[in-house]
Amino acid sequence: MLKPEILDPQGQAVQRALPRLGFEGIADVRQGKRFELDVEGPLDEAALARIHEMAETFLANTVIEDFTVKVEESK
Amino acid sequence: MLKPEILDPQGQAVQRALPRLGFEGIADVRQGKRFELDVEGPLDEAALARIHEMAETFLANTVIEDFTVKVEESK
Numbered sequence: 001m002l003k004p005e006i007l008d009p010q011g012q013a014v015q016r017a018l019p020r021l022g023f024e025g026i027a028d029v030r031q032g033k034r035f036e037l038d039v040e041g042p043l044d045e046a047a048l049a050r051i052h053e054m055a056e057t058f059l060a061n062t063v064i065e066d067f068t069v070k071v072e073e074s075k
Numbered sequence: 076m077l078k079p080e081i082l083d084p085q086g087q088a089v090q091r092a093l094p095r096l097g098f099e100g101i102a103d104v105r106q107g108k109r110f111e112l113d114v115e116g117p118l119d120e121a122a123l124a125r126i127h128e129m130a131e132t133f134l135a136n137t138v139i140e141d142f143t144v145k146v147e148e149s150k
Contacts, residue, residue: 021129023128023129030111033109035107036107054093054098
Protein backbone atom coordinates (compact mmCIF):
# COMPACT_ATOMS: atom_id res chain seq x y z
CA MET A 1 0.00 0.00 0.00
CA LEU A 2 1.07 3.59 -0.56
CA LYS A 3 2.43 5.16 2.60
CA PRO A 4 -0.12 7.34 4.42
CA GLU A 5 1.75 10.52 3.52
CA ILE A 6 1.75 9.70 -0.22
CA LEU A 7 -1.18 11.02 -2.27
CA ASP A 8 -3.36 8.26 -3.72
CA PRO A 9 -5.37 9.73 -6.63
CA GLN A 10 -6.87 6.34 -7.58
CA GLY A 11 -8.19 5.80 -4.07
CA GLN A 12 -9.51 9.38 -3.93
CA ALA A 13 -11.32 8.91 -7.24
CA VAL A 14 -12.97 5.76 -5.90
CA GLN A 15 -13.94 7.51 -2.66
CA ARG A 16 -15.50 10.45 -4.51
CA ALA A 17 -17.43 8.13 -6.82
CA LEU A 18 -19.02 6.05 -4.01
CA PRO A 19 -21.71 8.54 -2.82
CA ARG A 20 -22.79 9.12 -6.43
CA LEU A 21 -23.27 5.35 -6.71
CA GLY A 22 -25.32 5.22 -3.52
CA PHE A 23 -22.62 4.08 -1.08
CA GLU A 24 -22.36 6.41 1.90
CA GLY A 25 -20.24 6.23 5.04
CA ILE A 26 -16.79 5.50 3.59
CA ALA A 27 -14.37 8.04 5.05
CA ASP A 28 -11.32 7.08 3.03
CA VAL A 29 -10.21 4.69 0.28
CA ARG A 30 -6.64 3.68 -0.49
CA GLN A 31 -5.76 1.46 -3.43
CA GLY A 32 -2.74 -0.78 -3.50
CA LYS A 33 -1.24 -3.94 -4.87
CA ARG A 34 -1.34 -7.51 -3.67
CA PHE A 35 0.90 -10.38 -4.70
CA GLU A 36 0.08 -14.04 -4.10
CA LEU A 37 3.23 -16.15 -4.05
CA ASP A 38 2.95 -19.90 -4.30
CA VAL A 39 5.88 -21.24 -2.26
CA GLU A 40 7.55 -24.58 -2.98
CA GLY A 41 8.73 -26.58 0.02
CA PRO A 42 8.37 -25.78 3.71
CA LEU A 43 7.46 -22.24 4.71
CA ASP A 44 9.96 -22.02 7.54
CA GLU A 45 11.59 -18.97 9.04
CA ALA A 46 14.31 -18.88 6.36
CA ALA A 47 11.75 -19.00 3.54
CA LEU A 48 9.73 -16.23 5.18
CA ALA A 49 12.85 -14.12 5.57
CA ARG A 50 13.61 -14.58 1.87
CA ILE A 51 10.06 -13.58 0.93
CA HIS A 52 10.32 -10.52 3.14
CA GLU A 53 13.56 -9.57 1.38
CA MET A 54 11.93 -10.20 -2.01
CA ALA A 55 9.04 -7.91 -1.10
CA GLU A 56 11.37 -5.23 0.18
CA THR A 57 13.84 -5.23 -2.71
CA PHE A 58 11.66 -6.13 -5.65
CA LEU A 59 7.88 -6.21 -5.20
CA ALA A 60 7.38 -3.02 -3.24
CA ASN A 61 8.79 0.42 -3.89
CA THR A 62 9.70 1.19 -0.29
CA VAL A 63 10.29 4.86 -1.04
CA ILE A 64 6.53 5.33 -1.39
CA GLU A 65 4.99 2.02 -0.33
CA ASP A 66 4.58 -0.01 2.86
CA PHE A 67 4.08 -3.75 2.72
CA THR A 68 3.07 -6.63 4.93
CA VAL A 69 3.72 -10.34 4.42
CA LYS A 70 0.92 -12.73 5.39
CA VAL A 71 0.89 -16.52 5.28
CA GLU A 72 -2.26 -18.25 4.05
CA GLU A 73 -2.99 -21.91 3.47
CA SER A 74 -3.41 -22.58 -0.23
CA LYS A 75 -6.92 -23.67 -1.21
CA MET B 76 -7.44 -11.14 -7.69
CA LEU B 77 -7.75 -12.39 -11.23
CA LYS B 78 -9.67 -15.67 -11.41
CA PRO B 79 -7.39 -18.72 -11.65
CA GLU B 80 -8.43 -19.36 -15.28
CA ILE B 81 -7.53 -15.80 -16.35
CA LEU B 82 -3.98 -15.26 -17.63
CA ASP B 83 -1.93 -12.92 -15.42
CA PRO B 84 0.99 -11.58 -17.48
CA GLN B 85 2.16 -9.23 -14.69
CA GLY B 86 2.36 -12.09 -12.20
CA GLN B 87 4.14 -14.28 -14.74
CA ALA B 88 6.69 -11.56 -15.45
CA VAL B 89 7.40 -11.28 -11.72
CA GLN B 90 7.71 -15.05 -11.37
CA ARG B 91 10.16 -15.30 -14.27
CA ALA B 92 12.26 -12.44 -12.92
CA LEU B 93 12.65 -13.93 -9.42
CA PRO B 94 15.28 -16.64 -10.17
CA ARG B 95 17.38 -14.08 -12.08
CA LEU B 96 17.31 -11.95 -8.94
CA GLY B 97 18.36 -14.86 -6.74
CA PHE B 98 14.96 -15.86 -5.37
CA GLU B 99 14.26 -19.55 -5.96
CA GLY B 100 11.37 -21.75 -4.89
CA ILE B 101 8.37 -19.63 -5.91
CA ALA B 102 6.07 -21.83 -8.01
CA ASP B 103 3.57 -19.16 -9.01
CA VAL B 104 2.91 -15.43 -8.63
CA ARG B 105 -0.43 -13.70 -9.15
CA GLN B 106 -0.80 -9.94 -8.93
CA GLY B 107 -4.01 -8.25 -7.92
CA LYS B 108 -5.55 -5.19 -6.37
CA ARG B 109 -6.33 -4.30 -2.80
CA PHE B 110 -8.62 -1.57 -1.49
CA GLU B 111 -8.56 -0.27 2.06
CA LEU B 112 -11.89 1.30 2.98
CA ASP B 113 -12.14 3.45 6.07
CA VAL B 114 -15.68 2.92 7.35
CA GLU B 115 -17.59 5.53 9.36
CA GLY B 116 -19.82 4.26 12.13
CA PRO B 117 -20.39 0.69 13.31
CA LEU B 118 -19.25 -2.14 11.07
CA ASP B 119 -22.37 -4.21 11.56
CA GLU B 120 -23.86 -6.82 9.27
CA ALA B 121 -25.69 -4.21 7.19
CA ALA B 122 -22.50 -2.19 6.65
CA LEU B 123 -20.60 -5.35 5.67
CA ALA B 124 -23.35 -6.30 3.23
CA ARG B 125 -23.13 -2.85 1.65
CA ILE B 126 -19.35 -3.14 1.34
CA HIS B 127 -19.73 -6.56 -0.23
CA GLU B 128 -22.16 -5.10 -2.76
CA MET B 129 -19.78 -2.19 -3.41
CA ALA B 130 -16.93 -4.61 -4.10
CA GLU B 131 -19.08 -6.73 -6.36
CA THR B 132 -20.64 -3.94 -8.41
CA PHE B 133 -17.90 -1.35 -8.46
CA LEU B 134 -14.45 -2.26 -7.14
CA ALA B 135 -14.01 -5.68 -8.74
CA ASN B 136 -14.65 -6.74 -12.30
CA THR B 137 -16.37 -10.00 -11.47
CA VAL B 138 -16.15 -11.22 -15.06
CA ILE B 139 -12.43 -11.77 -14.59
CA GLU B 140 -11.78 -11.14 -10.88
CA ASP B 141 -12.58 -12.81 -7.56
CA PHE B 142 -12.67 -10.78 -4.37
CA THR B 143 -12.75 -11.26 -0.63
CA VAL B 144 -13.80 -8.75 2.05
CA LYS B 145 -11.78 -8.73 5.27
CA VAL B 146 -12.30 -6.66 8.39
CA GLU B 147 -9.25 -5.21 10.11
CA GLU B 148 -8.98 -2.89 13.08
CA SER B 149 -7.65 0.47 11.98
CA LYS B 150 -4.23 1.36 13.39
